[in-house]
Amino acid sequence: MAAAKETMQFQTEVNQLLQLMIHSLYSNKEIFLRELLSNASDACDKLRFEALSDPALLEGGSELQVEVDFDPEAHTLTIRDNGIGMNRDEVIANIGTIAKSGTREFFQRLSGDQAKDAQLIGQFGVGFYSAFIVAERVTLNTRRAGMEPQHGVRWESDGTGAYTLETVELPTRGTEIILHIREDERQDLLNSWRLRSIIGKYSDHIPLPIRMRKLGEDGKPSEEWETVNKASALWQRPKAEISDEEYKEFYQHVSHDFGEPLAWVHNRVEGRLEYTSLLYIPARAPFDLWDQKQTHGVKLYVQRVFIMDDAEQLLPRYLRFVRGVIDSSDLPLNVSREILQGNRTIEQMRSGASKRILGLLEEIAEKDPEKYQKFWNEFGRALKEGPGEDFSNREQIAKLLRFASTYSDTELQNVSLADYVGRMKEGQDKIYYITADSFLAAKNSPQLELLRKKGIEVLLLSDRVDEWLTSHLHEFDGKSLVSAAKGDLDLGQTETEEEKKAQEETEKAAEGLVERIQKALGERVEKVRVSHRLTSSPSCIVLGERDMALYMQQLLKQAGHEMPSSKPTLEINPQHPMLARIEKETDETHFGEWSALLLDQAILAEGGQLEDPASFVARLNQLMLALAD
Numbered sequence: 001m002a003a004a005k006e007t008m009q010f011q012t013e014v015n016q017l018l019q020l021m022i023h024s025l026y027s028n029k030e031i032f033l034r035e036l037l038s039n040a041s042d043a044c045d046k047l048r049f050e051a052l053s054d055p056a057l058l059e060g061g062s063e064l065q066v067e068v069d070f071d072p073e074a075h076t077l078t079i080r081d082n083g084i085g086m087n088r089d090e091v092i093a094n095i096g097t098i099a100k101s102g103t104r105e106f107f108q109r110l111s112g113d114q115a116k117d118a119q120l121i122g123q124f125g126v127g128f129y130s131a132f133i134v135a136e137r138v139t140l141n142t143r144r145a146g147m148e149p150q151h152g153v154r155w156e157s158d159g160t161g162a163y164t165l166e167t168v169e170l171p172t173r174g175t176e177i178i179l180h181i182r183e184d185e186r187q188d189l190l191n192s193w194r195l196r197s198i199i200g201k202y203s204d205h206i207p208l209p210i211r212m213r214k215l216g217e218d219g220k221p222s223e224e225w226e227t228v229n230k231a232s233a234l235w236q237r238p239k240a241e242i243s244d245e246e247y248k249e250f251y252q253h254v255s256h257d258f259g260e261p262l263a264w265v266h267n268r269v270e271g272r273l274e275y276t277s278l279l280y281i282p283a284r285a286p287f288d289l290w291d292q293k294q295t296h297g298v299k300l301y302v303q304r305v306f307i308m309d310d311a312e313q314l315l316p317r318y319l320r321f322v323r324g325v326i327d328s329s330d331l332p333l334n335v336s337r338e339i340l341q342g343n344r345t346i347e348q349m350r351s352g353a354s355k356r357i358l359g360l361l362e363e364i365a366e367k368d369p370e371k372y373q374k375f376w377n378e379f380g381r382a383l384k385e386g387p388g389e390d391f392s393n394r395e396q397i398a399k400l401l402r403f404a405s406t407y408s409d410t411e412l413q414n415v416s417l418a419d420y421v422g423r424m425k426e427g428q429d430k431i432y433y434i435t436a437d438s439f440l441a442a443k444n445s446p447q448l449e450l451l452r453k454k455g456i457e458v459l460l461l462s463d464r465v466d467e468w469l470t471s472h473l474h475e476f477d478g479k480s481l482v483s484a485a486k487g488d489l490d491l492g493q494t495e496t497e498e499e500k501k502a503q504e505e506t507e508k509a510a511e512g513l514v515e516r517i518q519k520a521l522g523e524r525v526e527k528v529r530v531s532h533r534l535t536s537s538p539s540c541i542v543l544g545e546r547d548m549a550l551y552m553q554q555l556l557k558q559a560g561h562e563m564p565s566s567k568p569t570l571e572i573n574p575q576h577p578m579l580a581r582i583e584k585e586t587d588e589t590h591f592g593e594w595s596a597l598l599l600d601q602a603i604l605a606e607g608g609q610l611e612d613p614a615s616f617v618a619r620l621n622q623l624m625l626a627l628a629d
């Protein structure tokens with residue numbers, strides 16, 4: 001029963017991706033086989049898992065396997081699995097569209113430079129489409145396990161804009177992908193030894209037999225089949241027997257990442273709890289790392305049976321960049337996501353896995369700071385979520401954090417808290433930081449003037465997550481972390497008696513001025529006081545110790561959160577010529593205008609928004625006119 005053939009258009013992005021991929025991945029074309037074998041193996045894993053609750057899905061054929069076959073006359077290479085298969089809707093959703101998150105960002109980042117784009121495509125994941133690197137046409141026959149033979153689906157395309165879809169009768173479940181090999185690739189690829197060597201290179205560790213025809217005496221493929229890969233789960237093999245190459249190949253298989261991993265850690269835990277974990281830290285962040293719904297994490301196996309992808313319960317969220325496998329001997333085979341929630345075995349594995357990753361990071365940071373910096377640049381923002389999420393490992397995570405600081409005044413986040421503490425001034429007992437919505441805003445913040453003058457280092461924090469981090473990380477190595485822009489700036493013993501005295505005198509002398517400004521600003525401020533932190537700016541805003549930075553308050557408000565409106569404290573610098581000028585102003589209306597300007601510009605410098613920007617501009621213009629006169 002062959003239903004009418006339908007022609008459908010690829011989603012525009014698919015077209016774009018196909019063209020790009022064919023060009024930029026050509027030099028690495030054999031990876032298409034790895035991608036297709038990975039998909040076949042995933043399909044078998046999924047079937048094995050679904051069959052646990054519905055054995056009928058296996059239709060009597062329980063030995064799951066993949067066949068690789070070729071026909072030099074027809075110029076075809078066929079990859080056939082007896083896994084889960086797809087129904088018509090799934091074919092349309094999976095093959096022909098890209099439903100992945102991060103797609104838009106991916107296309108935005110393409111540069112036209114082939115080497116760079118190849119790397120990006122690798123990170124994005126090419127999957128099934130890589131078939132078109134070597135094929136001029138691809139036919140996919142598939143039937144979902146559990147469906148009748150007449151519900152098979154045939155998908156076909158030459159990779160240039162459209163594909164056809166028809167319903168066909170297929171005697172067996174699973175997916176068969178027939179590549180009609182391009183003329184210039186035929187000689188190379190349609191060769192048993194060549195194919196075996198590619199399979200050996202990429203797929204030895206796949207715990208599923210990959211079979212090819214045995215070669216007969218005449219050197220031609222015979223009717224007999226043999227397994228051509230090792231087909232043993234890599235993570236179950238002893239560490240000493242696994243080469244770095246094999247670890248790397250396996251990483252690409254589990255992570256669908258094209259590049260190499262940065263590091264990995266492989267452990268077998270025995271005793272009360274039994275499990276094996278093989279965890280990788282990727283070299284680059286995937287496109288969807290910052291997406292709330294990002295998938296692909298650690299895979300959970302129970303006694304070598306695949307249970308689920310992206311088992312988010314196996315690692316805390318701040319370690320969501322980790323890829324790999326955890327294989328438990330203690331969980332029941334029929335675990336579901338619901339059971340995983342709050343399960344003690346899972347919790348213990350999660351805690352063990354977190355410790356391993358943190359330990360691995362510590363080791364890299366110690367032995368290879370350059371490599372650690374690479375890690376930090378990619379994943380540091382995720383790790384900064386750690387102290388708020390993982391209380392038990394807070395101290396260990398704190399040691400791993402890196403920041404930009406006034407020590408080098410560059411945006412590179414490479415200062416550890418231990419570095420900072422090692423450079424603290426005599427008498428200094430606090431770690432100072434400032435948060436802002438950009439590096440430049442932090443670096444040029446007026447609140448740092450005095451600290452800079454005294455040579456006291458300040459951490460410059462400008463990642464979104466930093467406010468969250470500092471609200472959970474209050475001390476390191478017995479020193480408290482304090483914001484240079486909130487509360488009273490306590491410089492501890494770094495201040496001399498003379499400095500304190502001079503400050504008191506300035507405060508006294510400015511009492512009258514402070515009072516006048518306070519009166520002029522009225523309800524707009526909590527209070528006005530003489531600043532202790534400014535040296536060259538006329539004024540700045542200071543928030544209460546528990547207040548959130550203004551730019552954060554703004555962000556949350558925009559996102560629809562109710563924010564209690566806390567009034568700022570205005571600090572003035574009486575030594576500044578502008579204040580000397582204001583003080584002389586006898587017209588109270590003018591004095592009021594000046595005061596409002598002092599407050600508004602301080603709010604702007606802090607990254608805040610003015611409630612009445614038009615009045616600010618009008619005042620500024622008046623002032624400019626007055627000066628021009």
Ligand SMILES: Nc1ncnc2c1ncn2[C@@H]1O[C@H](COP(=O)(O)OP(=O)(O)OP(=O)(O)O)[C@@H](O)[C@H]1O
Pocket residue numbers: 035039040043081083084085086094095124125126127128129174175255256
């Ligand atoms: N042999 C197969 N059997 C069953 N389903 C398949 C098979 N090959 C692909 N699929 C389905 O098509 C989807 C898309 O495959 P594709 O290789 O393009 O991307 P992917 O494997 O999901 O991710 P990545 O791009 O990271 O490799 C798969 O997620 C799977 O659902």
